[in-house]
Amino acid sequence: MRTVRAPVNAPRPEPLLVVERLYTHFQTDRGLVRAVDGVSFTLEQGVTLGLVGESGCGKTILCRTLMGLLPPSAKIPGDAVVRFDGNDLRRLSEKALRSIRGKDVAMIFQDPMTSLNPVMTVGAQISESLRLHLKYSKTDARDRSVELLQAVGIPAPQRRFNEYPHQLSGGIRQRVAIAIALACEPKLLIADEPTTALDVTVQAGILDLLQREQGDRTMSMILITHDLGVVAGRTDEIAVMYAGKMVERAPTRNVFQDTRMPYTRALIDSIPLLEQATHTRLSTIPGQPPNLIHPPPGCRFAPRCGRVDERCRAEEPELRSTEPPDHLFACWHPA
Amino acid sequence: MSAVQPVSALRAQTPLVSVEDLTVEFPLGRGVTVHAVSGVSFDIFPGETLGLVGESGCGKSTTARAIMQLPPPTSGRVTIAGAEITALGSVALREQRRHFQMIFQDPISSLNPRRNVADIVSMPLDVLGEGTREERLARTREVLDAVGLDAETAMERRPFQFSGGQCQRISIARALVVNPSVLICDEPVSALDVSIQAQIVNLLQDMKARYELTMLFISHDLSVVKNVCDRVAVMYLGRICELTDSETLYRAPAHPYTAALMSAIPEPDPTKPLRTVAMKDGELPSASQPPPGCRFHTRCPHAEDRCLVDVPPIVELTPGHQVACHFPINNA
Numbered sequence: 092m093r094t095v096r097a098p099v100n101a102p103r104p105e106p107l108l109v110v111e112r113l114y115t116h117f118q119t120d121r122g123l124v125r126a127v128d129g130v131s132f133t134l135e136q137g138v139t140l141g142l143v144g145e146s147g148c149g150k151t152i153l154c155r156t157l158m159g160l161l162p163p164s165a166k167i168p169g170d171a172v173v174r175f176d177g178n179d180l181r182r183l184s185e186k187a188l189r190s191i192r193g194k195d196v197a198m199i200f201q202d203p204m205t206s207l208n209p210v211m212t213v214g215a216q217i218s219e220s221l222r223l224h225l226k227y228s229k230t231d232a233r234d235r236s237v238e239l240l241q242a243v244g245i246p247a248p249q250r251r252f253n254e255y256p257h258q259l260s261g262g263i264r265q266r267v268a269i270a271i272a273l274a275c276e277p278k279l280l281i282a283d284e285p286t287t288a289l290d291v292t293v294q295a296g297i298l299d300l301l302q303r304e305q306g307d308r309t310m311s312m313i314l315i316t317h318d319l320g321v322v323a324g325r326t327d328e329i330a331v332m333y334a335g336k337m338v339e340r341a342p343t344r345n346v347f348q349d350t351r352m353p354y355t356r357a358l359i360d361s362i363p364l365l366e367q368a369t370h371t372r373l374s375t376i377p378g379q380p381p382n383l384i385h386p387p388p389g390c391r392f393a394p395r396c397g398r399v400d401e402r403c404r405a406e407e408p409e410l411r412s413t414e415p416p417d418h419l420f421a422c423w424h425p426a
Numbered sequence: 427m428s429a430v431q432p433v434s435a436l437r438a439q440t441p442l443v444s445v446e447d448l449t450v451e452f453p454l455g456r457g458v459t460v461h462a463v464s465g466v467s468f469d470i471f472p473g474e475t476l477g478l479v480g481e482s483g484c485g486k487s488t489t490a491r492a493i494m495q496l497p498p499p500t501s502g503r504v505t506i507a508g509a510e511i512t513a514l515g516s517v518a519l520r521e522q523r524r525h526f527q528m529i530f531q532d533p534i535s536s537l538n539p540r541r542n543v544a545d546i547v548s549m550p551l552d553v554l555g556e557g558t559r560e561e562r563l564a565r566t567r568e569v570l571d572a573v574g575l576d577a578e579t580a581m582e583r584r585p586f587q588f589s590g591g592q593c594q595r596i597s598i599a600r601a602l603v604v605n606p607s608v609l610i611c612d613e614p615v616s617a618l619d620v621s622i623q624a625q626i627v628n629l630l631q632d633m634k635a636r637y638e639l640t641m642l643f644i645s646h647d648l649s650v651v652k653n654v655c656d657r658v659a660v661m662y663l664g665r666i667c668e669l670t671d672s673e674t675l676y677r678a679p680a681h682p683y684t685a686a687l688m689s690a691i692p693e694p695d696p697t698k699p700l701r702t703v704a705m706k707d708g709e710l711p712s713a714s715q716p717p718p719g720c721r722f723h724t725r726c727p728h729a730e731d732r733c734l735v736d737v738p739p740i741v742e743l744t745p746g747h748q749v750a751c752h753f754p755i756n757n758a
Contacts, residue, residue, distance in 0.1 A: 145619040260710070290481035290710075291646065295690040295702045317619060320649075320692030324700045343696045361624035362694050363653035369672050370631065371653060373624035379589055 106133040107278060107311050108157070111172040115149075115156045117164050122384040126152040128335035131410070136278070137309040139302075141322030141343065144332035145358075145380055150315050153332070154281045158198055159188050176278060194224040197272035201284035203264035207256040213240070213267050214252035217274055224275045239270040243300055262293035266300065273304055280305070283315045298325055319359060323347060331355045334381050334391040337410060341418040351418065351425035354392045390423065398424040441469035442640045443493070443526075443608055448502035450485070450492050460714045462488040463499070464664040467740075470608070475634065475641040477655030477672065479648055479687070483710055485664040486644045490612050493642070494528050495519060506608055524554055527601035531613035533593035537585040537600075543570070544581040547600045554604060569599040572636065573629060591622035598629065602637060609634075610642045615650060627654060648691050652676055660684045663721040664713060666740060670747040678757035680749045683722050703727070720752065728753050 115127035127149045134140055142150045155161055157173055159180065173180040176195060180188065200206040208216055217239055218232035227235060233252070240248035243266040256264055265285060272280055282301060286294035302325055305312045316322055322329055322343065329346040331339040331354065339352040350356045360374040378395045381387050387394055393403040400423075408421045450463040463485040470476045478486045492499040495511060504511045507525050514522060527550070530536040537546055544566055551562040570577035573595040585593055594614060601609055611630065615623040627650060634641060645651050651658055652672050659669040660681065668681040679685045682703075689703040705725040711717055717724050723733040732752055740750040 145621060291648070291690045291692075292481065292686060292702075292705060294692070295700075298692075299700075299702070318692065319620070319694040323694045323696045324692065324698065347694065347696050358620060359694060361621050363624075363627070363649045365649055365652055365676055365691065365693065367653065369652060369654070369656060372631070373627055373653065375624040375628060376621035379591065379622070 107136045107176055108134040109172065109174040112169055113156060113171045113173065114168050115152050116166045116168060118166065124383045125335050125386060126383060127156060130337050132330060132337060132340060134311050136311055138328060139305055139312040139314060139326045141326035141329040142313055142315045142332065143319060143322055143329055145317060147380060148332040149335040150332050151283055154283060154313060154315060158192055158196060158281065193220050194275040195277055196279045196281065197277040198281040198283065199268045199272050199285050201287050203261065203268045204256060206268055207264060209256055212253050212255055217271050220271060220274045239274055243270045261289055262297065265289060265297055269300060276308060277310060279311045281313045286321065319362060334386055335383055336391060336421065338421045339419065345418050351420035352422045353396050353398050353426065356426060439471055442472045442507055443470035444505040445493060446503040448489060448492055448504065449500050450488050451500045454714060458714050461664050461716050462713055463492065466666055468659055468666065468669060470640055470642060472640055473638065474657065475643050475655045477651040477658035478642060478644045478661060479646065479651050479658060480661035481646065481710060483713060484661040486661050487612050490610050490642060490644055494610060524604040525606055526608040526610065527604065527606040528610040528612065529597045529601050529614050531616050533590055533597050533617065534585060536597055537593055539585050542582050542584050543596055546596060547603055550600060550604045565603060569603050573599045590618055591625060594618065594626050595629065598633065602633060605637065607640060609639045612644045616645065616647065648687065663711065663716055665721055665750065667722065667750050668748065674747055680743055680747065680754040680757065681751050682726050682728050682755060685755055
C-alpha cells in the first residue's frame, strides 16, 4: 500500500484513479438516456476533488459507475477505462470488485437513514467490514469500531455501539456512515452530497471531519455536491458537470477566480451572497438543463449561453486547456 | 413569554400580520407533549418580507402552518388585515383565506397529479365561488402569464409534465389567483437547483412588487433569506431568539446562536477562511423535553448558571433589534 506521497521532483506515479471515455447510458421506454456521456479525468493521491453540477447532470451516476453500483438497465458502451490503483475495474470479476469496494474505495451517501441498515446495530455495521475485509476477530473489531466512533466525534461511543440507526439524529447517523467508510482505511472516499440533508451547523462539523480525516490519511476524496459554497473552502480541485459532460476542471481557486466556462460562471453568479444588499436581483440562467435523451447538438450549454454563436450550436467543444495547463474547459468562447 | 412592543413603535403604520404569544403543542400520548412553538410573537408590516430561519425542528414551518390555521395553534392570537383569524369560525375563516395564501417546499407533491393546471390554479376561485367560469379562467390565464408560464399550453397539462421550477411557478400562480395581501412561503426554493432557485427568488420579488404582497419567508438557507427579507427572526427550539433587520443580523448578530448559525454558512469564495463558531455538542435537544431556562444553554458557548434557570425575555437591545439572551454579544 502506498502511504507516502512521492517527492515533487520524482517522476510522477500513475494517478490513483484514471477514467477514460466513460459513457453510462440507460435504456428507458422514452429512449436512451445519456446520463454520463464521455467523461475522462484523473485523480491524484491525497487530492480532494469537488464534483459539482445541478441535479441530473450525471455526477452521482458517474461515481456509481466507478464503484460498479449501477442498476441492470445501465449500459457502458465503448472502450471505457476505469483504472484504480493499477487495476482496471472494468475488467475485474464481481468477486474481485467486491474486495475493493468498501475496502480501498468507500462511499457515503446523502441520506444516512437509507444507507444504514435499520435492523443492525451501529457497532455490527462497522465491525462487519472490518471482519470481512481485514479479517479482524470479533473482539478486535469491537475495539476498533469504538475507536472509530470516537474518532468521528460521536459522544459516548461505547453506548452508541449497541444502538440502532433510528435512535440517532441525522448528524450522528452521517458520522456513523463516515466511520463505516473509513474503517478499512480506503484510498479513495466518494462522498455523494454528504451534508445536503443536514442543518448548516451540523454540515460544518461533518465537512470539518471529512477534511481532517482526508488530510490525516492522505486519502483521495471525491466530494459530490450541488452547493458551490460547500466545495469552495474544502477541495483542492473542482470538476463541473453539465448534461453528462465534464465542462470545466481546475484547481479550486481558479474555478472561482478565473472561471473560463460560461456555465460555471453563470452558476457561481446565481448564488445569493451574504455581502450583497437585501433585494439584490440575482442573475439567472435562462431555460433549463437539456433533455438527456435528445441533447442539443454542439455544446450542450449553447441554448442557455450568453456567448453562443453558430459554431457552438454545430460543433461540440472538447475539454482542453490553454494557460495554465491544469485548467481545463470545454468551450469555444471561454471568458 | 409576553409580547414585547416591537419595531411598530418605530413605524407609523399598523402591522398587516400580527402574531401574539403563539404556542403549538402536539400531545404524543403517555403524558408526553412536543412543544413545537412556545410563545412566539412578531409583526409583519405592509409591503415587508419577514424571514423566519432556524434549523430543522425549530418550529418555523409549524409557526407558518399555525398562522394558516393548518392546524390552528394551541393558544395565541393571529391577526391578519384587522381580522382575528384565530377567533373565526370555519365559514368566516374560509372567506378570510383569500387574504393569506401559502406556497410549499416540494412543488411537485403540493400539486394534485390528477388535475390539469387550469383546474389546480383556478381551484381557490372555485372554492370562494368567485365570478363566472369564464371570469375564473381569465384570471387563471392572467396569473399563469404573470409567473412566466405560457398559459395557453400550460392550462391543459398536468404537473408531471413540468420541471420542479415550473411546478413552483404553478404553486405561486395558485396562491396569487385570489389576489391575497399576505403570502407565506415555506422553503419555496429549497428543493430547487441553484440556477432555478435564482429564477424563483427573482419571480417572488417581482410578484411582491406587482401584487403588493407582504411576505413571511421561511428558509434554512441564510444567504437566500438575506437576499429576500427586510427583517429576519431566528428561531431555536420553538422560540424566537433574535429579530432584527437583515443587514444588522448578518453584520452584528447579538444572540450566540445566531452568531454560530451565521459562521456556519458555506460561502462560495475559496479565499475566505473557514471560521465556524463552535457550539457544544452539535445536536438539537428534543422539543418534547426542551431544556429549562434558555433553551439554547445546552449548546451555548457562553452559558452561565443563570441561563440554566431563567428564561431570557425577548428585549429590545437597540431600537428594532430584539434579542432573547441574558448575555448578548456586544458588537459595538
